[in-house]
Amino acid sequence: MDEFYHALKVSSKTCTGCTHCMVACPTGAIRVRGGVATIDAAACVDCGMCLKTCPRRAIFVEQDDFNRIFNFTHRVVLLPSVVFGQFAGEVSEEQIFAELLAMGFTRVVETDRSVEILAGAMREYMSTRDHSRPFISAFCPAIVRLIQVRFPSMIDHVIPLKQALDLSAIHARRQLEEEGASPDEIGVFYVAPCAAKIAAIKSPVGEEVSPVDGVINMDFIYNKIKMGLTRRERSAVAPVPGAGYLSPAAIAWTLSEGEASSFEGRCLAIDEIHNVIDILEKLENDEIPDIDFVELRACDHSCAGGALSANNRFLVIERLRSRVKASAGQSRGDDEIARHAAFLKEQAYLPAKISPRSIEKLDEDRGAAMEKMRKINRIMDIIPRVDCGACGAPSCRALARDVVQGKAKLSQCTFVQKMLLEEGLITPAEAIEIAEKTWGKDRFNNKK
Amino acid sequence: MEFNYHIEGGDFSRAGSASSEIKKILKQLNVDSRVIKRVVVALYEAEVNVVAHAREGEMRVMIGVDVIEATIADKGPGIPDIALAMQEGYSTASPRVREMGFGAGMGLPNIKKNCDRLDIESVVNAGTTVKMTTFFTG
Numbered sequence: 001m002d003e004f005y006h007a008l009k010v011s012s013k014t015c016t017g018c019t020h021c022m023v024a025c026p027t028g029a030i031r032v033r034g035g036v037a038t039i040d041a042a043a044c045v046d047c048g049m050c051l052k053t054c055p056r057r058a059i060f061v062e063q064d065d066f067n068r069i070f071n072f073t074h075r076v077v078l079l080p081s082v083v084f085g086q087f088a089g090e091v092s093e094e095q096i097f098a099e100l101l102a103m104g105f106t107r108v109v110e111t112d113r114s115v116e117i118l119a120g121a122m123r124e125y126m127s128t129r130d131h132s133r134p135f136i137s138a139f140c141p142a143i144v145r146l147i148q149v150r151f152p153s154m155i156d157h158v159i160p161l162k163q164a165l166d167l168s169a170i171h172a173r174r175q176l177e178e179e180g181a182s183p184d185e186i187g188v189f190y191v192a193p194c195a196a197k198i199a200a201i202k203s204p205v206g207e208e209v210s211p212v213d214g215v216i217n218m219d220f221i222y223n224k225i226k227m228g229l230t231r232r233e234r235s236a237v238a239p240v241p242g243a244g245y246l247s248p249a250a251i252a253w254t255l256s257e258g259e260a261s262s263f264e265g266r267c268l269a270i271d272e273i274h275n276v277i278d279i280l281e282k283l284e285n286d287e288i289p290d291i292d293f294v295e296l297r298a299c300d301h302s303c304a305g306g307a308l309s310a311n312n313r314f315l316v317i318e319r320l321r322s323r324v325k326a327s328a329g330q331s332r333g334d335d336e337i338a339r340h341a342a343f344l345k346e347q348a349y350l351p352a353k354i355s356p357r358s359i360e361k362l363d364e365d366r367g368a369a370m371e372k373m374r375k376i377n378r379i380m381d382i383i384p385r386v387d388c389g390a391c392g393a394p395s396c397r398a399l400a401r402d403v404v405q406g407k408a409k410l411s412q413c414t415f416v417q418k419m420l421l422e423e424g425l426i427t428p429a430e431a432i433e434i435a436e437k438t439w440g441k442d443r444f445n446n447k448k
Numbered sequence: 449m450e451f452n453y454h455i456e457g458g459d460f461s462r463a464g465s466a467s468s469e470i471k472k473i474l475k476q477l478n479v480d481s482r483v484i485k486r487v488v489v490a491l492y493e494a495e496v497n498v499v500a501h502a503r504e505g506e507m508r509v510m511i512g513v514d515v516i517e518a519t520i521a522d523k524g525p526g527i528p529d530i531a532l533a534m535q536e537g538y539s540t541a542s543p544r545v546r547e548m549g550f551g552a553g554m555g556l557p558n559i560k561k562n563c564d565r566l567d568i569e570s571v572v573n574a575g576t577t578v579k580m581t582t583f584f585t586g
Contacts, residue, residue, distance in 0.1 A: 153481035285471065286489045287464055361478035366513050366584070369477045370449060 006044050007061045007198035007215075008051060012036045014058035017439060019389040021050035021059060026273045027149060027359065031402070032392035035440020043359045045145035046196040047273050047298040048307035061195045061308060064214040069104055072187030076172045077105040078165065078212065081112050081251050082193050082303045084323060085316030086222045091229060093323075099228040100221075107172065111190070113334055114167035115250035117341050119262050121348040125159055126263070126293065134283060134291035135159050137259050141200035142298035143276060144354065148205070151280045152356030160206060160350040164253065165190060165197065167344050169211040171337055189214045191221050193306030196298060206350030218308040245332040248324045254303040255320060257295070265292030272300040362404070376400045384415045392438040412438055455498045455505040457524065460545075463499040466507050467491040470518075473511065479584050487516055487582050490562035493555045494520045494578050500545050501525060502575065514584045519577065526572040534560065 015036045022030040022037060029043035030050060037050070037059070051059040069075045077100050084093060100108050126135050136157045138144050147154050169188045176186050190212045192198045198217075201210040252258045260269035268291060270279050276296045282288050299305040304316040337344075362376075363369035379400035386396070391412035393399040402408035410416055411426070411434050420426045426434075432444055451473065453466035467488050474484045491507070498505035502524025510517045527533045536557045539546075560566050565581040 153485045281468060281471075282464075284485065284488065285464060285467060285492050286485075287492065356481065358475065358478075358481075360472070360475035362476045364478060366477055366479070370511070370513065373449065373473070373476060 004041050004044070005199055005202040006039065006041060006046055007063075007192075007195040007202070008039060008044065008046060008048065009060055009062050010037050010039065011058045011060060014056050016056065016058070017392075018055065019394075020053045020055055022389060022392075022394045024049045024053040025394065026277060027146070028394055028398055030394065031408075032389075032438055034437065035443060042357070043149060045142045045149060045298075046194075046199040047142040047146070048195045049273060051195065051307045061192075061198065061217055063192075063198070063217045063220060064189075066216060066220070068214055069187055069189055072213070073185040074107065074176050074181050074187065075105045076107045076109055076169075076176070076186065076188045077216075078109050078111045078168055078172070078188060078190040080165070080191060080193055080218075080303065081110065081246070081254055081320060081323075082306065082309065082316060083191055083218060083221065085304060085319040086218070086309065086311045087225075087319070088315075089319060089322070095229060096225055099225040102228055103224055105189075107176075109168055109172045110246055110250075111165050111168050112246055112250040112253050113337050114164045114171060114344060115253045116247060116334075117337065117344050118161065118164050118167055118348065119249070119259075120341075121161055121345050122159055122259075123263065124345075125161065132157055135293045137293070137295050138206075138350075138354075139163055139259060139295065140196060140297045140299075140302075141205070142194075142196035142273065143296045144205055145196070145199075146273065146276070146298070147280070148354065148357050149359045150277070151284055152358050153284055154280060155354050155356055157283075158354055160354060161348050162207070162350060164250075165201075166207075166211055167348060170347050171340055171344060173211065174340060174343065175336065187213045189216055191216050191218050193218045193303050193308050194299065195307055206352050206354050208351070218306070219310045222310040245330065245334055246327060247334075248328045251320060251324045251327055255317060256297065256302045258302070259295040260293065263293050266290055267293040267295065269295040269297075271297040271302050271305075273298045362401070372404045375404045379403060379410065382416065383410075383413050386415075388414070390414045390438070409434070449511045451509045451511070453507040453509075455495055455502075455507060455520075455522070457499060457501075457503040457505070457522075460499055463496050464492050467495050470509055470516075474516070477511065483582065483584055486562040487518075490559045490580055490582070491518055491520075493559045493562075494518070494580070497555050497576075497578070498522045498524070500541055505575075515581060516584070517579070517581045519579045521575065521577040523575045526574055526576055527568070527570040528572050530568050530570060 017032040017035040017037060019032060022032060026047060026049060027043045027045055029040040030037050097108050134157060138158050138161060147158060172188055173186055177183060192215050198215045201212045201215055204210045249262055256271045257269040260267040270276050301313045304313040309316060361369060362372040383396045391399045393402055399408055399413060403410050411420060417431050421431055436443055455466060470491055471484060471488045498520060502522035505520055505522030508519045532538055534556050559580060563580040563582045567579040570576040
């Protein structure tokens with residue numbers, strides 16, 4: 001696969017090219033061109049840092065048309081636990097389920113109901129492959145992609161399993177088919193808390209196609225449920241059949257420590273992508289010995305901090321913790337999914353390898369790469385190393401790299417421009433023209 | 449291409465920073481990720497050795513099209529018996545150093561395992577020079 005789908009899009013109308021996202025991007029995927037942020041598809045890992053940093057909401061997550069669900073007779077909505085965390089305590093789970101049915105879904109399935117089966121498969125995998133320690137969870141799609149582009153030597157440590165989202169989708173299909181539905185009548189839609197999960201569904205890593213048919217953004221579903229609740233404020237909501245039981249471990253799975261607390265040995269839980277990069281650097285150097293398992297999540301406070309979360313992450317966590325408590329007090333089980341455990345375990349392995357796709361290399365040919373590195377170092381001696389971003393690249397080094405790769409001109413550097421002007425090598429009009437290429441046309445016409 | 453780094457003895461908080469720089473360079477030069485890993489693990493061990501035992505040291509790294517040659521020369525106590533130091537588990541590190549997770553006596557054996565050629569020269573009470581060579585292909 002050469003092209004990568006990304007759910008993160010820039011609205012060229014709203015974006016002012018302010019460079020906030022460019023500086024925040026952990027893979028240096030963003031450049032400002034023509035006054036607008038542009039994202040390099042090969043380098044983007046869909047972590048959503050750009051969206052969270054944007055002061056103007058110019059970066060958004062593309063989603064499928066909601067009405068697509070009506071192309072299917074059986075409309076399954078896959079609900080991650082964090083959805084419940086979006087609502088204040090007085091909104092009951094039954095009310096949320098009922099709203100989802102009212103808006104057109106025929107079945108509500110909790111994504112995390114297959115967590116126990118997944119955790120079992122992970123345990124089994126880890127017990128048979130001692131040499132692959134430390135094991136890295138494939139839970140967060142942004143992290144899997146980060147490892148592909150920046151830490152390819154760590155790929156063999158990633159546990160090559162599908163996630164609860166895939167297993168629950170496979171199970172929901174299987175169950176409906178058992179009940180007599182034909183496969184093409186079943187549509188499974190996932191409520192996504194972040195851009196990475198959407199990208200994982202649209203262009204999956206390690207599998208051909210995702211078992212999920214479409215994606216709905218969590219903030220969109222949140223608004224829709226909220227709207228329904230407001231209109232129906234006084235009418236009683238009947239309990240919804242099939243509102244399944246989730247174990248405490250399953251509810252907490254997507255929170256920080258959710259995975260790490262489920263396994264034996266020395267397990268670490270790291271959230272927020274810069275923290276993750278830090279730990280991956282150390283793991284890559286073998287600096288931390290004797291680690292068995294690492295849970296790595298791109299968002300601060302894991303999925304509670306997802307880019308499409310409508311509520312404050314700490315309130316999301318609070319609500320989920322109280323759900324964990326309530327669940328611990330029950331002695332129910334999920335017989336339906338347990339019945340399919342063997343089948344799902346069989347399906348759990350990713351059919352294809354996770355492939356490396358390094359973005360760091362300057363050239364395929366090592367001699368050429370060395371020549372480029374020498375040029376970069378020479379450029380670094382000229383430019384000021386203040387990382388001001390005015391050239392449209394996140395740092396002086398990034399500009400030097402772009403210049404050597406033929407993606408930018410050294411004259412984009414405002415410092416260099418001053419030198420060229422002083423020496424009379426360019427005219428003031430030419431300097432403005434160069435700046436307009438980065439900052440956008442008419443940026444210097446302040447005659448509004 | 450040549451790269452030079454200074455290593456400060458006793459500064460454990462920064463141990464590994466020179467090896468990390470080399471790692472970044474090798475990634476840009478499209479060296480196979482498994483080879484990078486071997487090189488970096490060996491360099492890291494050598495760097496930590498300087499930090500743990502010597503007053504200071506210099507790391508000089510020469511990178512060619514298909515080879516990396518690193519020379520780590522330190523001013524320190526030197527190694528009286530190199531053959532003994534090459535044995536796994538042999539360590540002269542102080543308890544304080546061990547508490548920080550270093551000094552398990554795996555340093556030199558680990559370097560040998562992770563490079564293609566290793567030369568060690570040492571003068572007691574003067575310093576140690578470790579020279580390691582790794583080929584990128586084959």
